Amino acid sequence: MVAATPEPPAWARLPRQDGRVVVVTGASGGLGLATAELLVALGAHVVLAVRDPARGQAAVRGFRPGLRGTTEVRRLDVADLSSVRAFAAATGAVDVLVANAGVMAVPFARSVDGHELQLATNHLGHFALALLLLPRLGDRVVVVSSSAHRRARLDLDDLDWQRRGYRPTAAYATSKLANLLFLAELQRRLTVAGSRLRATGAHPGSTATGITGHTGSGVLTRVGALGHRLTGMPPWRGALTTVHAAVLDLPGNTYLGPSGRLLGMHGWPVPVGRSAAAGDPDLAKALWACSEELTGVTWPL
Template identity: 45%
Template sequence: MSDNWTEQHIPDQHGRVAIVTGANTGLGFATAQLLAARGATVVLAVRDVEKGERAAARITGDVTVQALDLASLDSIRSAAAELRAAHPRIDLLINNAGVMYTPRQTTADGFELQFGVNHLGHFALTGLLLDRLLPVPGSRVVTVSSNGHRIRAAIHFDDLQWERSYSRVGAYGQAKLANLLFTYALQRRLAPHGTTIAVAAHPGASNTELARYTPTALRVPVGWVTPLFTQKAEMGALPTVRAATDPAVTGGQYYGPAGRAQVRGYPRLVASSPASHDQAVQQRLWTVSEELTGVTFPTLTPEPKAS
C-alpha cells in the first residue's frame, strides 16, 4: 500500500453507484466530489434537499440528490425505498453523515441525537439497502468513525439514550465507538457471502462544520489551534475514499491519517481501540440496534450468541 495515497490513486469508478450520506458539505461533499471526478454515479443523501441541490451543482459528473433525515426512521425507510427503486445495484454505501457535541436532543423516534443519527440511522439505512449491495462484486459499506471513539467512549447499555445524565463528549464517544463495533460485526456477517465488505475510516482532525457544537469552554483553544492541527476537508476525506476504492482494502479494516496521533496526513491502515473489538459488545449492540430501529438483516447469517 502506498505511504502517500492521494486522489491520484483513486481507481476509475465508471459504472459504480455510490451513496454518500451528509454529502452537501464538509467531508461528505469532498468524498462525493472525488468519487464523481473518477466517474462514479453519486447520490448525495442529505437532510436539506435545497442545500443538496446547491452542492450537486458544484460537482462535475453524474450526481443526484436524495432526501434523507437520519434522525427519522420514517425518512430512512422512505429514502431506502426510493434508492432501491432508482438503483437496482449499489456499489458503495458511505455512511458519512454525523453530528458532534450537540446539546441533548432527541430524534423523531426518541433516540439521543448523536447515537440516533451517527449509529442507529446508518444501521437502519444499511440494513434496508444491503440486498442491493450483496450481488455486486467489490461492493463496500464504509462507515465514518472518529478519534472520538477513544474519548470517554463506552456503550452505556443501561442508559443508551443518556436520560439520567448527559455528556456531549461521552455521547459522541459512544456513537463513534458504535460505528466501529457495527463495522466489525457487519464484516463477520458479510464474510461468508464473499462479495461485499464492511470497512471503517476516520478523517483525523478536519476543519469542517461538524465542530460547530463544540462546548463554549473549548471554543477559544480549539479556534486557536485549528489552523495548526487540522487539515482541509479534501484531505480528511481521503481515508474514506481509500477505504471505498483502494483494491488492496479488505473487510474489517480501519483507515485514518498517517500522522502523529492520527490527526493529519495521508490515509493509511490504522488501529482502533481494544474496546471496539469486543465481540460480545458488538453482538449485544447489534441486537439492541435491531430492536430499536425495527430493521433486521435477513440476508445475513446471524452470529451465534457470545458465550
Template identity: 50%
Template sequence: MGRMGAIYVVTGANSGLGFATAKALTDRGAHVIMGVRDGNKGREARARLTGGSSEVRVVDLADLDSVRAFADGIERVDVLINNAGVMGLPRTLSAQGFEMQFAVNHLAHFALTGLLLDRIADRVVTVSSTLHKQGRLNFDDLNAEHGYRHGTAYNQSKLANVVFGLELQRRLAETGSSLRSVLAHPGYAATSLQAKTQPGLYRTALLLGNRILAASADDGARPTVFAATDASVRGGQFIGPGGLGEMRGAPRVVKATPAAADPATARRLWSVSEEMTGVRYLSATRSGQVE
C-alpha cells in the same frame, strides 16, 4: 472502484467531509447519490460538482421513517458511505425519541445499511473518529437520560460505528459474502461539524484547533475515499491518516480500540440496534426487514 459509472451513496454529502468525498468520487467519473437533510442546500452543493454525475435525495437521519423512504428509492449501489454525523449537541431527541447523536451517527446508518444490504455490490464504508477510543457503550443508558454530556454521547456514537462496522464484516464473512465492511476516520479535519456544536469552551477550543492544527476537508476525506475505492482494502480494515497521532496525512490502515473488537459487545449492540430501529438483518446477503 471509483470507476466511471460506479454508484456511491454518500450521507451528509452537501457539506464538509461528505461534500469533499462526493467531489473526489465524481471527479473520478463516479455517480454519487447525495443523501442530504436539506434539499436546497444539497442542490447548491451539487452545482459545485464538476465531474462524473450526481443526484440529490433528501434523507433526515434523525427520523427512521425518512431513512426507510430514502432506502426504498435506491435500486442499486456499489458502495454505501455512512458519513453524516452530528456532534456536541445539547441533549436532543430524534423523531423516535432516541438521543440525537446516537440516533444520527449510529442508529440511522445501522438501519440504512440493513435496508440496502441486498442492493450493495461492493462495500460499506462507515466513518468514525479517533474519539471512538474514548467512547464507552453505556447499555444501561444509551439514551443518555442521566447525567448527559455531549462529548461522552458523541464518543459513544463513534465507538458504536466501529463496533457495528467490525461486526458487519464478521457476519458477511460467516455467510461467504463478497461484500466488505470497511471503517474510516478523517483525523482532525476542519469542517462545519465543529461550528455546530453546543456553544461554550468546547466549541471555542474546536474552532481554534481548526485554524491551527486541522487538515482541510479535502484532506480529511482522503481516508474515506481510499476506503471506498481502493481495490486493496479488505473487509474489517480501518483506514485513517498516516501522520502523527492519526491527525492528518496519507491514508493507511490504522487500529481500532481493542474494546471495539469484542464479539459479545458487538452482539449486544447489534441486538439493541435491531430493537431500536425495527430493522432486522435476516442474513448478510439479504436486506434488513422492517417490523
C-alpha cells in the same frame, strides 16, 4: 534540461469509478461534500443523501468544472427512521454506501423516534440504512468513525442516556465507538453468510470543517473552530481516508486513518488500529441486538 516529473504518491493513484453508484450521507458540506466531489472526479455517479436538498444542490454547483462523474441529490434525514425507510425503499442498485453523516457534541436532544440525537444520527440511522440497502448493494458499506471512539465507554443498558447525566462529548465518543462495533459485526455476518460484500471504515483525523459549530457552547464552538483552522487538514485531505475505504481493494473490517503526524490526526491514509472495546466481538454482537430492537430493522441476508 527539464526535470523529470515525480511519481505521484500512492494516494493519488486511485482507480476510476466509472459506472459505479455511490450513496454518501451528509454530503451537503464538510467531509461528506469533499468525499462526494472526489468520487465524482473518479467518475462515479454519486447520490448526495442530505437533509436539505436545496443546500445539497447549491453545494454541487460549487464542484470543480469538468468532473467525470454525475450527481443526484436526494433527501435523507438519518436521525428519522421513517426518512431512512423511505430513502431505502426508493433506492435501486447501489455499489457503495458511505455512512458519513454525523453530529458532534450537540446539546441533549431526542430524535423524532425518541433516541438520543448523536446515537440516532451517527449510528442507528446508518445501521438501519445499511441493512435496508444490503440486498441491493454491490460492493461495500463504508463506516466513518473518529479517533474519539478511544475515549468511549458503551453502556448497553442506557444507550439513550435516560438514566445517566448527559455529557455531549461522551455521547459523541460513544456513537463513534458504536460505528466501529457495527463495522466489525457487519463484516463478521457478511463473512458467515458467504457474501462477497464487505464493510470498511475510516476516520478523517483533524480536518477543518464546521462540525463543532452546533455544540450549544460558545466556548467549545470557538475553541473547536480555532483548533480546526490552526491544525486541521483541508476537507479534501480528510476525505481521502473515506475515499480510499470506498474504492480500494481492501479486506473487510479494514479501518483507515491518517498516517500518524500529530497523534495520528494528520497524514495520508493508512490502516490504523482501534481501541480494545472497538475490537470486542461480544460487545459488537450485543450492540447489534440492541440496534435491531431500537430501529426495528433486522439482518436481511
